[in-house]
Each structure stands twice: as structure tokens, then as C-alpha cells.
Amino acid sequence: MASNQNNPTCCTLCPAMCPMELVWKAPDRPVVEYPTEAGAGLCPRGSALGELLASPYRIRRPVDIEAAAELMTDGATVLIDGNLPLEEIAAAAGIVSAWGGVNLCCVVSPEDEQLLLGIEATGAVYLADDDLAGCDGFVVVGDVFAANPRCARNVMDALAKHRRAPLVVIDAGGSVTAKFATRRIICRPGDETDALVGDDVASAVEARKRLGVIISAEAGRGNIWRRIGYQAGELAKSHGGGVSAQTIGANALAAVRLNKHLGLLSLAKALKQDSGVLVPLGVDILGMMGWADMDVPVVAAALPNCTTESARVVLPVALSCEMSGTYLQAGTQTVKTSALLPPPAGVPTVSELLRALAESAGADVPPSGGGLPPTGRISIPVPDSAEVKVPDGKVLIAARQAARHGDGALTAYAEWQKQSSPLPEIRMSQADAADLGLRDLAQVEVETESYKTIARLRIVKYIRPGTLAISESYPEARRLMPYVIDADSDAIISNPTTVAVRAVEPVKAQ
Amino acid sequence: MSEEVVKRILLDMDRCIECGSCAAACYYSHGAMPAVQSARQGPAMLPVICRQCKDAPCVAACPVEAMVRDDAGIVRRNLSRCIGCGSCARACPFGVLPNDVTRKQIAKCDLCADRTASGNGAVPRCVAACPVGALQFADENEVSAGNILILGGRTTGKDRFKRR
Ligand code: SF4
Numbered sequence: 001m002a003s004n005q006n007n008p009t010c011c012t013l014c015p016a017m018c019p020m021e022l023v024w025k026a027p028d029r030p031v032v033e034y035p036t037e038a039g040a041g042l043c044p045r046g047s048a049l050g051e052l053l054a055s056p057y058r059i060r061r062p063v064d065i066e067a068a069a070e071l072m073t074d075g076a077t078v079l080i081d082g083n084l085p086l087e088e089i090a091a092a093a094g095i096v097s098a099w100g101g102v103n104l105c106c107v108v109s110p111e112d113e114q115l116l117l118g119i120e121a122t123g124a125v126y127l128a129d130d131d132l133a134g135c136d137g138f139v140v141v142g143d144v145f146a147a148n149p150r151c152a153r154n155v156m157d158a159l160a161k162h163r164r165a166p167l168v169v170i171d172a173g174g175s176v177t178a179k180f181a182t183r184r185i186i187c188r189p190g191d192e193t194d195a196l197v198g199d200d201v202a203s204a205v206e207a208r209k210r211l212g213v214i215i216s217a218e219a220g221r222g223n224i225w226r227r228i229g230y231q232a233g234e235l236a237k238s239h240g241g242g243v244s245a246q247t248i249g250a251n252a253l254a255a256v257r258l259n260k261h262l263g264l265l266s267l268a269k270a271l272k273q274d275s276g277v278l279v280p281l282g283v284d285i286l287g288m289m290g291w292a293d294m295d296v297p298v299v300a301a302a303l304p305n306c307t308t309e310s311a312r313v314v315l316p317v318a319l320s321c322e323m324s325g326t327y328l329q330a331g332t333q334t335v336k337t338s339a340l341l342p343p344p345a346g347v348p349t350v351s352e353l354l355r356a357l358a359e360s361a362g363a364d365v366p367p368s369g370g371g372l373p374p375t376g377r378i379s380i381p382v383p384d385s386a387e388v389k390v391p392d393g394k395v396l397i398a399a400r401q402a403a404r405h406g407d408g409a410l411t412a413y414a415e416w417q418k419q420s421s422p423l424p425e426i427r428m429s430q431a432d433a434a435d436l437g438l439r440d441l442a443q444v445e446v447e448t449e450s451y452k453t454i455a456r457l458r459i460v461k462y463i464r465p466g467t468l469a470i471s472e473s474y475p476e477a478r479r480l481m482p483y484v485i486d487a488d489s490d491a492i493i494s495n496p497t498t499v500a501v502r503a504v505e506p507v508k509a510q
Numbered sequence: 511m512s513e514e515v516v517k518r519i520l521l522d523m524d525r526c527i528e529c530g531s532c533a534a535a536c537y538y539s540h541g542a543m544p545a546v547q548s549a550r551q552g553p554a555m556l557p558v559i560c561r562q563c564k565d566a567p568c569v570a571a572c573p574v575e576a577m578v579r580d581d582a583g584i585v586r587r588n589l590s591r592c593i594g595c596g597s598c599a600r601a602c603p604f605g606v607l608p609n610d611v612t613r614k615q616i617a618k619c620d621l622c623a624d625r626t627a628s629g630n631g632a633v634p635r636c637v638a639a640c641p642v643g644a645l646q647f648a649d650e651n652e653v654s655a656g657n658i659l660i661l662g663g664r665t666t667g668k669d670r671f672k673r674r
């Protein structure tokens with residue numbers, strides 16, 4: 001049964017939806033003010049929002065609707081961010097259906113999309129962050145504490161309450177979460193599926209009556225995530241618990257459901273379409289996919305990104321936190337939030353922009369209805385088992401991080417992030433570092449067959465020799481392991497990639 | 511000279527998930543001069559924050575009296591007097607004072623006195639921002655009474671996870 005909550009203003013960059021407030025330090029400088037009492041919490045992504053809303057890099061150029069509409073006359077596929085309020089997505093879908101000849105896709109991170117489809121196939125209950133505190137044990141896949149730092153508090157509180165509660169962490173990427181595990185399964189990338197149904201997990205959670213299964217879906221593990229979602233749901237159901245998917249953005253589940261309910265295109269289909277141009281509105285599609293070349297003539301963005309670099313027409317657009325509206329939490333609860341700030345003068349929201357484009361193309365667009373679109377559970381077949389081909393030698397996978405958001409396009413403009421972590425971090429074992437003659441925190445050159453970039457080395461304890469994990473929230477890191485569209489499954493995947501790492505400066509013997 | 515402060519910022523190393531929320535909160539609320547540093551501690555990269563020492567070596571080392579203990583007992587840096595010589599940074603035994611190479615001035619934790627001076631249970635921003643409750647703003651005597659050992663301003667002991 002759906003229940004409703006009101007959150008006056010909050011961060012919507014992850015499912016924690018931390019309450020936050022802005023104050024004005026100067027007439028043009030909003031900053032986050034933290035609640036005066038302990039315990040609220042706001043991670044670096046949320047802290048950066050105040051600065052980003054008033055960033056001097058904001059795109060505010062004139063909204064050249066005619067030039068954009070001109071480029072869309074032979075049809076278009078519009079991509080919108082899946083992390084918009086429900087009302088905004090519904091309005092965009094309404095406009096596109098009245099327009100005709102134009103398709104719409106609500107974009108979610110490819111791993112999150114697959115994970116959520118897998119969970120939907122099980123009928124398992126989704127747990128909100130606060131529900132985690134009531135669990136009597138946890139099975140975790142990936143770096144969930146980095147994906148959503150707030151969920152760590154609830155996990156730790158639950159462990160303090162149930163002294164024998166297990167925290168089983170299955171991880172290939174040298175995660176922070178693994179350090180806190182009571183039982184650690186450090187696997188090869190792609191082996192998470194076997195581990196989740198293996199004897200180690202079964203015996204560790206045997207007596208649990210309310211198990212929390214928490215997943216953070218990271219790139220570089222091939223096509224495992226739909227299967228993982230399914231296995232996670234089944235495991236949680238068999239122990240009276242539920243699943244918590246630590247997605248990029250608070251509304252990923254809603255977007256996945258709306259793509260089905262409203263008959264929108266999947267991202268794989270949208271990218272394969274050859275009818276008309278691709279028009280990303282508020283999505284850095286090139287940065288997200290790690291692709292260098294794609295013809296994207298029209299794009300809307302709040303801040304410059306990989307896609308705006310090559311577009312012929314760049315339009316300004318509001319950030320999702322500049323729009324009031326409703327988010328779906330834990331599968332059934334709707335949470336209404338207010339905009340942190342209204343968009344800057346002259347900067348349209350996604351639906352305002354889409355309406356202007358449609359009207360300029362001569363479409364008769366009715367006013368948007370006020371109701372919420374359907375967000376009920378969708379029916380998904382049980383996914384097949386998944387197998388990942390891991391090449392020989394050292395392989396590169398991706399890892400989540402607390403400081404930066406998603407594909408990194410937004411937080412790339414945050415000053416603290418720029419100063420504290422200007423380079424992506426690449427994690428490797430002590431054995432690999434010794435093998436390559438590298439020291440901790442050294443600058444290194446990372447090369448795959450697709451790309452070459454500079455990163456900062458971090459030696460970590462809980463990673464298998466031969467596996468290297470790079471922070472995913474940097475466009476240059478994504479280009480090292482670009483996504484491909486899997487023709488069989490219609491999924492977008494990134495596989496573990498052979499990698500070479502070398503020092504960029506001579507290393508002195510210690 | 512005034513008395514030392516009663517409440518300090520204490521870190522529970524067994525809860526810190528290295529998320530950097532504390533450092534980001536300090537950066538964004540202290541004019542981009544963050545006083546939360548990070549340091550390698552075994553396998554972790556943990557925040558290091560001013561201990562508000564009783565006999566503060568940084569105060570003694572400052573040649574221009576820019577680093578002082580104020581009336582509330584907080585060791586503070588008076589930015590308009592600071593000449594950026596770095597004496598305090600070198601004197602600090604815990605390495606919590608960064609020397610800002612661009613501005614040639616020292617960033618210094620003031621316990622967010624603008625919030626905490628009222629005493630209404632308000633905590634410094636780093637403590638409020640910490641998503642897991644690893645940072646506490648507490649009287650170390652009270653924390654010790656809770657059977658937690660404090661070492662150089664950090665809490666330890668009673669470690670469920672026995673990691674570090
Ligand atoms: S991104 Fe950070 S601040 Fe935003 S909701 Fe998630 S944990 Fe909270």
C-alpha cells in the first residue's frame with residue numbers, strides 16, 4: 001500500500017534522500033547549511049549541490065528552440081534523465097505522444113536498470129534506508145557504503161542491536177564496505193552471481209528472519225546484474241527480508257517502471273534507433289557510455305559535458321533538484337520534495353523545453369495533467385543465468401565512490417571534489433603494486449585498448465590480485481571501458497577489460 | 511589564558527567509512543579553507559581534525575599571535591594576522607594544520623563556533639554531516655565513562671569489527 005511523505009527540501013542524488021537546506025552566504029552564493037544536531041548526515045555529493053546550483057559554468061545561453069527543432073524535423077529520440085520527479089517524466093511522455101514521430105527514453109544507469117529488472121522479477125519487498133535498521137543480518141554486493149553513505153548508519157545500528165548479525169560482503173572491487181564485513185567474499189568480477197547462491201552465504205544467513213540484501217551495481221561485470229537482482233530478491237524472500245538497491249539517483253526504480261508502463265524505449269533500443277536524431281535533455285550520454293564518437297546535434301545540459309562538446313545546438317536546462325515533485329521510495333512510498341531553488345532565470349525545465357520544441361514543430365500539445373503516472377511493480381520474466389568472460393592478465397572494473405555522483409558530469413564542477421580528488425582512484429592489491437613497481441598514492445597511467453588516462457593509485461587490502469578497480473564517476477574512467485549493446489539480451493553492458501598500468505614518474509626505492 | 515574546551519570532536523574509527531562528508535562540509539562552510547585533513551591509517555584514509563590541545567604547541571609556535579586560544583577556550587586562527595609562515599603547521603604533533611600553498615594561510619578548525627557557542631546542543635558541521643555517526647562532539651570524560659578509550663582525541667576499544 002502506498003504511503004506518502006513530505007520532505008520539504010532534500011538531496012535526490014541517491015535513494016537516501018537526505019534532508020537538506022540552503023542558505024544565502026551572499027546574494028549569488030547559496031550554500032548548504034547543516035542541521036545543528038548530530039545524526040542528519042549529508043555526503044559530499046549533497047554538500048556540493050549549493051555550489052553547483054549557482055555555478056559560474058551554468059549554461060544560460062539563449063534558448064534557440066527554432067534551431068533545435070529544425071534539426072529534429074526528420075524524427076527524434078529524446079533521452080531524459082530518469083532521476084526527474086514523476087510529474088516531470090509524465091509530462092514529457094504526454095508531450096511526446098501528442099507530438100508523434102518522436103520517441104522517449106527515460107535514462108537510468110545501465111547496471112541499475114538491469115538490477116532493478118531482476119528484482120522486479122522476484123516480487124521481493126524493497127527496503128527503505130530506515131528499514132535496514134530493523135534487519136537481523138545483511139548480504140551485500142558491491143560498495144553500498146560508497147553508493148549511499150547514509151545506509152551505513154542503519155546497517156551499523158542493526159549490527160549493534162543484533163550482536164550476532166552477519167554482514168556478508170561479496171565484492172570484486174576493493175570496496176570500503178568490505179572492510180566492515182563479518183564475512184568477506186572477495187571474488188573475481190562476474191563471480192558475484194555464484195557467490196550469492198553459494199554455501200558461504202547460505203550458512204552465514206541460515207538463522208536470519210529478516211535479512212537485508214543490499215546491492216550496488218557497478219560496471220565492468222558484464223551482464224550479471226539482472227541475474228543478481230533476481231537472486232537477491234529470492235534470497236531476501238526466503239529469509240523474511242527485502243532488497244535495497246543503492247542506485248544512482250533516487251528515482252531509478254520509478255524510471256524503470258515508467259519505461260514499461262508508458263511504453264517508452266529502453267536505452268538500448270533508443271541508441272540503436274536510426275530514425276531521426278538522438279536528443280539528450282539533461283543526460284550526458286557520451287560521458288555516461290564512455291563513447292567518443294556519436295552524432296548528437298542537439299543537446300540540453302545544465303553544465304558543459306562530453307555531449308555538449310560536440311553538439312551543434314546546446315540548450316540550457318534545469319537540474320532535477322531545481323524542480324519540485326514526487327519520488328518513489330522503496331517501491332511503494334511516494335515522497336514529495338520541493339525544489340532546492342527555482343531554475344535560474346530563462347532556464348527551462350525538461351518538460352518546458354520539450355513542449356517548446358513540440359510546439360515549434362507544429363504539434364498541438366495539450367496542457368500536462370496533474371496526476372501521477374502509474375508506478376506499480378512490472379512483470380518481468382525470470383532472467384537467465386549469466387556468465388562473464390574475464391580476460392587473462394590484469395583486468396579493470398569500475399567502482400562507486402562517495403565523493404562523486406554517477407557518471408561524474410555534475411560533480412566535475414564541484415570545487416571540493418576537484419581539489420580533493422582531481423584524478424580517478426585506481427585500486428589494486430599490494431601484490432599487483434609490487435609486481436608493477438608502484439607505490440601507494442602514486443600517479444599512474446592507465447591504458448586499455450579503448451583509452452589511456454592518468455589516475456591515482458590506492459593499494460587496498462580486499463581485492464584479488466589481477467583485478468583493478470577505477471572510480472566510475474569520471475568521464476575518462478568510463479572511456480577506458482566503454483559500454484556495448486548486447487545484441488541478444490538488449491542490455492547495455494561493460495565487460496572487465498585488460499589493462500596496463502605504469503608509473504608516470506620515476507619511483508624512488510623506499 | 512582561558513581554560514581548554516570541554517567538548518571536542520571525536521572520531522570512532524570503527525564507524526568511519528571514509529566518505530569525506532566531514533571534509534566536504536568543512537570546505538563548503540569555511541570559505542574553501544577546510545580544516546578537516548585526511549591521513550592514511552593502516553588500510554583506511556581517515557579524517558584528522560584539531561584536538562584543541564590543552565597546551566597547544568601551535569599557539570606557542572605562532573610568531574605573530576595569530577593562533578590564539580579564545581575566551582571560549584577554542585584554539586583559533588585570526589586570519590587577518592596570519593602571515594602564512596607555517597610555524598604552527600610544523601609544531602602540530604598531529605598534522606591537522608594544512609598550509610594552503612595558494613593563499614599562504616593556515617586553515618584552522620574553530621569548532622564551528624558560530625553554531626556551537628550558543629550551547630544548545632548544536633554540533634560542528636562536520637559532525638552534523640557525518641552520515642554514519644562516526645564523529646561525535648562530546649566531553650571526552652563522558653565518552654570515557656561509556657567504556658570507550660580515547661587515544662589522542664580518537665575513540666577506540668570495544669571494537670565490534672576488530673578491523674584496525
Ligand atoms: S547523495 Fe549523499 S547527500 Fe544525497 S541523498 Fe545520497 S547520501 Fe544523502
Ligand code: SF4
Nearest residue numbers: 526527529530532640
Ligand atoms: S563523515 Fe564520518 S564516516 Fe565520513 S569520513 Fe568523516 S568521519 Fe568518516
